[in-house]
Amino acid sequence: MNNRLSNHQLWQLIISYSRELIREPGVLFWGIVFPILMSLGLGIAFTQKTDVVRKVAVIDASGDGTSVQHFLLTEAQPNPEVAADSFRYSYTIPDKQMGNTTFLFRETDWKEAMVLLKRGQINVILTEQNGKPEYHFDPRNPDAQLSYIKLSGVLNGKAVNTPQDNGEIKPLTLAGTRYIDFLVPGLIAMNAMMSCMWGISYGIIDRRSKKLLRRMVATPMKKTNFLIAFITVRFVMNFIESALLVLVTWLVFGITIQGSIAGLLAIFMAGNLAFAGIAIFVSSHTANTEIGNGLINLVVMPMMVVSGIFFSYHNFPDWSIPFIQKLPLTMLADGIRGIFNEGLGLSDIALPFVILSAIGVFFFSLGLRFFKWH
Amino acid sequence: MENTLTPVIEVKEVHKSFKTVHAVQGLNLTIGKGQFVALLGPNGAGKTTLVEMIEGIRHPDKGEIRIMGKTWKHHEDELRHLIGLSLQETRFTDKLRVYETLRLFASFFGLGKERVEEIIELVALEEKRKAYVVNLSGGQRQRLALGISLLNKPKVLLLDEPTTGLDPNARREIWAILRKLKEQAETSMILTTHYMEEAEQLCDYIIIVDHGKILREGTLEQLLNDEKGEKVIEFTLKDAPETLPRTKGEISDIQWNGTQGSGKVTVQNMNTQLPEFMDYLQQNRLHLQDMECRRTTLDDLFTTLTGRHLHE
Ligand SMILES: Nc1ncnc2c1ncn2[C@@H]1O[C@H](COP(=O)(O)OP(=O)(O)O)[C@@H](O)[C@H]1O
Numbered sequence A: 001m002n003n004r005l006s007n008h009q010l011w012q013l014i015i016s017y018s019r020e021l022i023r024e025p026g027v028l029f030w031g032i033v034f035p036i037l038m039s040l041g042l043g044i045a046f047t048q049k050t051d052v053v054r055k056v057a058v059i060d061a062s063g064d065g066t067s068v069q070h071f072l073l074t075e076a077q078p079n080p081e082v083a084a085d086s087f088r089y090s091y092t093i094p095d096k097q098m099g100n101t102t103f104l105f106r107e108t109d110w111k112e113a114m115v116l117l118k119r120g121q122i123n124v125i126l127t128e129q130n131g132k133p134e135y136h137f138d139p140r141n142p143d144a145q146l147s148y149i150k151l152s153g154v155l156n157g158k159a160v161n162t163p164q165d166n167g168e169i170k171p172l173t174l175a176g177t178r179y180i181d182f183l184v185p186g187l188i189a190m191n192a193m194m195s196c197m198w199g200i201s202y203g204i205i206d207r208r209s210k211k212l213l214r215r216m217v218a219t220p221m222k223k224t225n226f227l228i229a230f231i232t233v234r235f236v237m238n239f240i241e242s243a244l245l246v247l248v249t250w251l252v253f254g255i256t257i258q259g260s261i262a263g264l265l266a267i268f269m270a271g272n273l274a275f276a277g278i279a280i281f282v283s284s285h286t287a288n289t290e291i292g293n294g295l296i297n298l299v300v301m302p303m304m305v306v307s308g309i310f311f312s313y314h315n316f317p318d319w320s321i322p323f324i325q326k327l328p329l330t331m332l333a334d335g336i337r338g339i340f341n342e343g344l345g346l347s348d349i350a351l352p353f354v355i356l357s358a359i360g361v362f363f364f365s366l367g368l369r370f371f372k373w374h
Numbered sequence B: 001m002e003n004t005l006t007p008v009i010e011v012k013e014v015h016k017s018f019k020t021v022h023a024v025q026g027l028n029l030t031i032g033k034g035q036f037v038a039l040l041g042p043n044g045a046g047k048t049t050l051v052e053m054i055e056g057i058r059h060p061d062k063g064e065i066r067i068m069g070k071t072w073k074h075h076e077d078e079l080r081h082l083i084g085l086s087l088q089e090t091r092f093t094d095k096l097r098v099y100e101t102l103r104l105f106a107s108f109f110g111l112g113k114e115r116v117e118e119i120i121e122l123v124a125l126e127e128k129r130k131a132y133v134v135n136l137s138g139g140q141r142q143r144l145a146l147g148i149s150l151l152n153k154p155k156v157l158l159l160d161e162p163t164t165g166l167d168p169n170a171r172r173e174i175w176a177i178l179r180k181l182k183e184q185a186e187t188s189m190i191l192t193t194h195y196m197e198e199a200e201q202l203c204d205y206i207i208i209v210d211h212g213k214i215l216r217e218g219t220l221e222q223l224l225n226d227e228k229g230e231k232v233i234e235f236t237l238k239d240a241p242e243t244l245p246r247t248k249g250e251i252s253d254i255q256w257n258g259t260q261g262s263g264k265v266t267v268q269n270m271n272t273q274l275p276e277f278m279d280y281l282q283q284n285r286l287h288l289q290d291m292e293c294r295r296t297t298l299d300d301l302f303t304t305l306t307g308r309h310l311h312e
């Protein structure tokens, strides 16, 4: 290593901070292993077809001979796992493509049925009136609706038969349209935010509370070098984390980057810069880690909720969408997603790139201005 | 050009207040080249506040501070290169090794490996060079802090309680390093402490401070001779009473601590005053348990000046 470089304060600051991070075993786990595990878990959970169990309470005061009773005795099988609870009957609708649906039935009275409903163990109560089945459920609960539709098909003497081979269903498993394709870019954006906000803020507040900060500025160290070192190290770490995440999800799910790699790097850098700037601003004054935690949560939590990391923000009310889209985390996640899944190019992300960079520079300068070094 | 007449450190009428405390109240001091000065005072005396103003990390409300004729306002960069310091409580990065920590701080001064090696030898941390800072003992940590303060061969060294909380051995190791530095006579030092031995052992000039003011200053001889070769009699009594009866004649105020059952008398002339003291005890039917005569110390001086001990 060239002596001039290795003696340079910026270089020494960068390697000192990197060493500190690498020597903290938690950093590697939470920064690298955890996001990968999370994406694997969620990716598998949302891409596998799964068998669904739907539980139904049956209230049948009129005894034998009703059609519901008849159905349970003739069509349904005894529930093989009857030991645990009293869902004594089961009926399965086989489905090769979307997964089997199994109904479990439990004979009970109204009182107990209501308790089960409130606990969320069942979402449909089945009764019988004048020889016809009646379905009691919350019409605004889509899951209950689905139970009702399927169950009524079964009970109507299979008059409304469920399609057995799903002839008209074409499952979308093309790369770019699956949940994992939605999730991974979101995780990259979230990682960048969390790592910058917690990592940089904690690093600064910790040094301030140990009085190390004031010891360092009592030397000819350049203050900007100190901050730039934090940003640089975080950027490199985030880059490695994200690259590993993409690599693993590419191997497992065949995730692809359809757009411009240069654009991806650019928006990723701008996003890191934005969050690093905000982190420096947030930690510019306090020497108290509790206050620091509070401030960081104040910034991070709202964005985590609305920015559409795990689920699309288009479910929020229409009036809120324009605001949500202007949040830095949304901009970063949307930008990365566009490049991964919609094949966006460098010019498509120019605007978010400029805005995110500007946010970073703005908060960095503001933070530097108010920064409490002593 | 270095003018031998320009003092290395000049502090003139400096004041500093915090919300409710007037921590430094119009202090003056002048320190020449190669001089080692102790600021001796109990906790809360204002030592740290004063030293941090000299270090340029706090700003005086009023008054003037010059280091080699330069002020923080106009020559911050130059002064940062001139001075070395250790703060009262700094915790360096836990998971950085001794060598790495020194290397980092050396880089701030544009210094490289060679200087780091010299410092490691100077502060005797060869065996600990690869140890994480978090695993150092208190004494080793203070030596590391001292090493960092010496990296740039400072003309002015400011040490804030460098041995507080250390055991006597660790303390002596720090003293040894500082004595070596003193022999080279290149560095002027201000050291704050509440250990009188430290001031006596290391410094040629001692400033006693309390409540932000200078109570006395001078060389050790000057300070103790001020009291005209006084001696101190310390004694304990059997069946010690709460208070002692009044004294007469040459034996003036006995400092009596009723709860500990121990007291202290200052005497100028052993030959006449010791018998008088014994008479006093006998007349009042007080029985000695233990008695000791010794020369006066800085702590006695402080007690005479304030009624308190340095450690209180
Ligand atoms: N940052 C501060 N805010 C408020 N009061 C302070 C601050 N620093 C010191 N003080 C007060 O100023 C006085 C002098 O403190 P200090 O200089 O630390 O004394 P010393 O170093 O001699 O123990 C004390 O009464 C202390 O409580």
Ligand SMILES: [Mg+2]
Pocket (backbone or CB within 6 Å): B044, B047, B048, B049, B088, B160, B161
């Ligand atoms: Mg102090």
